[in-house]
Amino acid sequence: MxxxxxxxxxxxxxxxxxxxxxxxxxxxxxxxxxxxxxxxxxxxxxxxxxxxxxxxxxxxxxxxxxxxxxxxxxxxxxxxxxxxxxxxxxxxxxxxxxxxxxxxxxxxxxxxxxxxxxxxxxxxxxxxxxxxxxxxxxxxxxxxxxxxxxxxxxxxxxxxxxxxxxxxxxxxxxxxxxxxxxxxxxxxxxxxxxxxxxxxxxxxxxxxxxxxxxxxxxxxxxxxxxxxxxxxxxxxxxxxxxxxSNNNTNQNSRSLAQFYEEDFSCINWLDQQPHCSVLYVAFGSMALFDQNQFTQIALGLELTNRPFLWVVREDYNRSIRMTYPNEFQGKKGKIVAWAPQQKVLSHPAIACFVSHCGWNSSMEGLSNGVPFLCWPYFSDQHYDKHFICNDLKVGLGFDKDENGLVSSKEIKLKVDKLLNDVKIRSRSLQIKEKLMSNIxxxxxxxxxxxxxxxxxxxxxx
Structure with missing residues (x-):
């Protein structure tokens, strides 16, 4: 009726x-x-x-x-x-x-x-x-x-x-x-x-x-x-x-309206890592790298000698299958096809967010007091990187080499610089407090x- x-x-x-x-x-x-x-x-x-x-x-x-x-x-x-x-x-x-x-x-x-x-x-x-x-x-x-x-x-x-x-x-x-x-x-x-x-x-x-x-x-x-x-x-x-913020406190509950299936095994893995130790590396749903840059990312993460959680989408290799370099062992890290990002960023084991700086990801990182390493891909992400690094001063950007690549050494350099800067961490936590008080x-x-x-x-x- x-x-x-x-x-x-x-x-x-x-x-x-x-x-x-x-x-x-x-x-x-x-x-x-x-x-x-x-x-x-x-x-x-x-x-x-x-x-x-x-x-x-x-x-x-x-x-x-x-x-x-x-x-x-x-x-x-x-x-x-x-x-x-x-x-x-x-x-x-x-x-x-x-x-x-x-x-x-x-x-x-x-x-x-x-x-x-x-x-x-x-x-x-x-x-x-x-x-x-x-x-x-x-x-x-x-x-x-x-x-x-x-x-x-x-x-x-x-x-x-x-x-x-x-x-x-x-x-x-x-x-x-x-x-x-x-x-x-x-x-x-x-x-x-x-x-x-x-x-x-x-x-x-x-x-x-x-x-x-x-x-x-x-x-x-x-x-x-x-x-x-x-x-x-x-x-x-x-x-x-x-x-x-939608009254959802269950760590294993799925985010709604996702384009990719979230791998919750990464939360259990994060539980085993030391406080503020893990590099979270995620470039959103659209960013793509060629094989050379993909190789440098892998070697850079290896070079940091820190635990890392790296999101590598299954559709990442739309035209060419990305392969990990022989030198890459990945023993300190975990690689997933997609992560429950808000839950990851709120985890106490996360030390920094290597991000494409989409505004949604930026707001999630800022709301959790996580410092950024900014790697924009396109559109407003370039402005967001400027905003995070120059205005808020809670992140650093990467510099490309003569071949247009962010090298493995550059990745290690910026990771070390960011994580050794206590002022960036302090500012990040201050912004978190302001954002969370707003909601x-x-x-x-x-x-x-x-x-x-x-x-x-x-x-x-």
Missing amino acids: RNQTPTPTVLMLACPASGHINPMMNLALKLSHNGFQVIFVTTDFAHNRIKSIMVDPLDSNTIQFASLPDGLSPDDDRTDMAKLTVSITNTMPSMFEKLIEDIHMKGDDRIICVVADVVFGWGIQVACKMGIKGALLWTASAATLAMADNISMLMDKGVIDSNGRAITKNIQLSPTMPAMDTELFFWLNINDSETEKTLFHCFEHFSQFLDLTDWWLCNTTYELEPAVLSFIPKTLPIGPLLSN AEGGGSSENLKRFVMWLKEQVF
Whole structure:
């Protein structure tokens, strides 16, 4: 029998990338814990991948999954960001509108709000067309949101050209913000000029979506980015959006919405290691290295003579099978295909995080007081590295040699330098305290989320 009173529902629209889906799912769980029914929408490809990994089913009474085709064929390369973005933009908005119509036609759920990843800002456009309120979530730093929101100004001032390429070297977005190297603009670091141009023109239209809602949610805190958040005061910091903050204290519970199956044997292994001794090495879901660089990483870890936990994805060798050098024994370390990262970073055995510096990983590392060795791969990760090393001063970067490689000796050098710097460790722990106090009861991010929840509840009546 159909429900006489439709359930107030929040429809969440997530970009199909691990660094976007994870914080979006953690926000979905927070809304669920505040009494809302949530329908979590992403692409068919991402949805099927998540379902194949998921062990612990979501509570079907509060969170449901739905998915839409991305417009590509099953054999298409979804790591081609430009192709995927264009296809999604051309095909998904109309299907998203039909999904909403179908949900309302069934009569069991009444959508009171669409929360869309800013990258899928067209979802807010669809919501507005259908008379539904909307909110946007920016899953990266507030600084990169400021970059995206000021693209028109940057072009008008001659900082970038019509394709987003830098004309001047530095820019100061506001008098209270430090000067920024234009080479750190996130659309300039995709490693392919045509892809950079295509994605830039997509970002160029973001401001029209931002103007459709008063709710710009961001996975950050005021203490981390005070000058930026003062520059874009409409942004509401609700970070860090962490899986462990959702009342989940079971060390063996699986993270939700993962693209890879987590190997929990690494937690048992960490339990056997000395306090603050292990190098955690993980480069996210997209970074790839060639055989030469892979070899140097392996030899570098060996050279440190320290215990290490190294994540080497099973899809790492998409075209060429990566092989470990003969000299690599790996006796002090453990290698897994994917790790429960938040649980790893919160483990007392972890000494530092060798990271690609995706914002989601950055927030997880910072929230656990772990110093960084920064190795960005693309996009906003280069800005995040600068932020971690130069602004927060809780990490170091690697220098490449004449062959463009980070050598094994460089890896050992920076590991030793980082772990011998007590000031970096001290600053890391201070940042952890500030971030965790934000999501505690009465903290800034906690109170901001309450504001959003109260507004959502007002939409019910």
